[in-house]
Amino acid sequence: MINTRLNEQDPEVFRLVEKETERQNQNAEMIASENFASRAVMEAMGSSLTNKYAEGLPGKRYYGGCKFVDVVEDLARDRAKSLFGAEWVNVQPHSGAQANAAVYLAFMKPGEKLLGFDLSHGGHLTHGSPVNFSGIMHEAHFYGVEKETGRLDMNRIRDKAKQVKPKMISIGASAYTRDFDYEAFRDIADETGAFLWMDMAHTAGLIAARLLNDPIPWAHVITTTTHKTLRGPRGGMILVGRDKENTLGVVAPKSGRVKNWSEVLDSAVFPGTQGGPLMHVIAAKAVAFGEALQPDFKTYQKQVIRNAKAMGAAFVEMGYNLVSGGTDNHLLLIDLRNKNLTGKTAEQILGRAEITVNKNMVPFDTESPFVTSGIRLGTPALTTRGMKEPEFEYLAKLINKVLSAPEDDTIHLGVAQEVKELCERFPLYDAAVV
Numbered sequence: 082m083i084n085t086r087l088n089e090q091d092p093e094v095f096r097l098v099e100k101e102t103e104r105q106n107q108n109a110e111m112i113a114s115e116n117f118a119s120r121a122v123m124e125a126m127g128s129s130l131t132n133k134y135a136e137g138l139p140g141k142r143y144y145g146g147c148k149f150v151d152v153v154e155d156l157a158r159d160r161a162k163s164l165f166g167a168e169w170v171n172v173q174p175h176s177g178a179q180a181n182a183a184v185y186l187a188f189m190k191p192g193e194k195l196l197g198f199d200l201s202h203g204g205h206l207t208h209g210s211p212v213n214f215s216g217i218m219h220e221a222h223f224y225g226v227e228k229e230t231g232r233l234d235m236n237r238i239r240d241k242a243k244q245v246k247p248k249m250i251s252i253g254a255s256a257y258t259r260d261f262d263y264e265a266f267r268d269i270a271d272e273t274g275a276f277l278w279m280d281m282a283h284t285a286g287l288i289a290a291r292l293l294n295d296p297i298p299w300a301h302v303i304t305t306t307t308h309k310t311l312r313g314p315r316g317g318m319i320l321v322g323r324d325k326e327n328t329l330g331v332v333a334p335k336s337g338r339v340k341n342w343s344e345v346l347d348s349a350v351f352p353g354t355q356g357g358p359l360m361h362v363i364a365a366k367a368v369a370f371g372e373a374l375q376p377d378f379k380t381y382q383k384q385v386i387r388n389a390k391a392m393g394a395a396f397v398e399m400g401y402n403l404v405s406g407g408t409d410n411h412l413l414l415i416d417l418r419n420k421n422l423t424g425k426t427a428e429q430i431l432g433r434a435e436i437t438v439n440k441n442m443v444p445f446d447t448e449s450p451f452v453t454s455g456i457r458l459g460t461p462a463l464t465t466r467g468m469k470e471p472e473f474e475y476l477a478k479l480i481n482k483v484l485s486a487p488e489d490d491t492i493h494l495g496v497a498q499e500v501k502e503l504c505e506r507f508p509l510y511d512a513a514v515v
């Protein structure tokens with residue numbers, strides 16, 4: 082055990098941090114929305130910047146003493162802009178859901194219509210779900226994937242948009258394994274007079290590495306998390322790609338002045354939906370964007386996709402049904418109905434075997450969201466540890482071993498040992514991360 086201030090002062094919390102680090106070290110982490118941030122990112126998050134109030138923006142704060150955090154926030158903004166080729170960013174949203182809340186506040190009035198990607202087909206809660214503010218405050222309509230292909234059909238989405246006439250169309254997903262046709266979405270948005278919003282929370286790292294289609298030139302506004310494929314601290318961000326014709330101009334109610342997106346979005350973050358920004362997290366975002374600008378980030382992201390494709394092919398060979406038949410990105414969605422298993426059971430027994438996945442609805446699911454018919458697997462975290470195609474193919478076999486013997490605890494515990502040995506070959510953190 083290492084000696085730290087935390088250990089000396091509060092051994093109870095320290096031991097829990099230590100246990101969690103041990104769990105992350107010894108476990109095959111396959112939750113698609115998780116990743117392992119670098120030590121440098123975590124050090125910035127654990128820094129003195131947590132003490133600083135800095136409401137406002139660099140150079141325009143409501144508090145004194147901001148001369149250093151101003152530079153930090155400018156660094157984060159400049160790095161994010163060059164990483165994504167964006168004209169404008171706001172790095173203050175505390176999370177992905179907060180970034181999305183600011184987009185709604187900026188562009189939608191209560192009761193106006195949204196056309197979003199159906200949650201049960203891969204979308205996200207904040208895209209109009211009736212249990213989320215987005216669906217409670219607005220009239221949400223949905224598009225989904227086709228039953229036969231598991232993919233979006235742009236003609237069907239166009240028809241739906243013409244019928245609904247939404248104020249805003251959202252793109253982006255938590256469990257969609259294929260890429261989006263942003264140009265076609267923009268065409269539909271222009272034809273129907275809607276704003277186009279892309280939530281790239283899951284795929285931001287792959288987009289930054291230019292391995293997937295780029296939404297920046299097409300969507301009016303883009304939101305993301307910074308902690309999934311982007312591998313930064315837990316947080317959110319809003320970007321605007323282009324506003325050349327000021328088609329995005331919004332008229333200020335009192336003065337009648339045409340405001341641009343940046344003004345509207347900045348004030349939707351603060352004071353609209355948040356108070357003081359988390360400057361320690363913004364520093365960690367700057368560090369993560371700096372990492373993502375290095376050439377080896379692209380190598381990492383390429384491997385993330387290669388690993389997902391290799392694992393997908395291994396599952397198909399073993400008779401598993403992948404929604405859409407495979408993947409273009411970092412995740413796989415397995416429909417377990419032909420294996421007579423629910424997502425809930427699969428998540429539980431894989432957990433016994435030290436493989437962490439999450440149960441997930443599949444399109445046209447017949448089970449409830451608490452049970453589900455599928456599991457979602459992601460490759461970003463284990464790829465960060467250095468695992469490549471052979472390890473992911475081996476893990477697919479281990480998963481199959483567990484799922485083929487749902488009642489056999491001896492097999493589950495045997496697999497847990499194999500997972501532990503695999504993880505030991507790809508060390509993560511050498512001590513409790515504090």
Ligand SMILES: Cc1ncc(COP(=O)(O)O)c(C=O)c1O
Binds near residue numbers: 177178
């Ligand atoms: C597409 C999408 N948007 C938004 C979010 C919300 O992000 P956060 O958990 O940081 O609020 C998620 C999280 O999984 C997501 O997948």
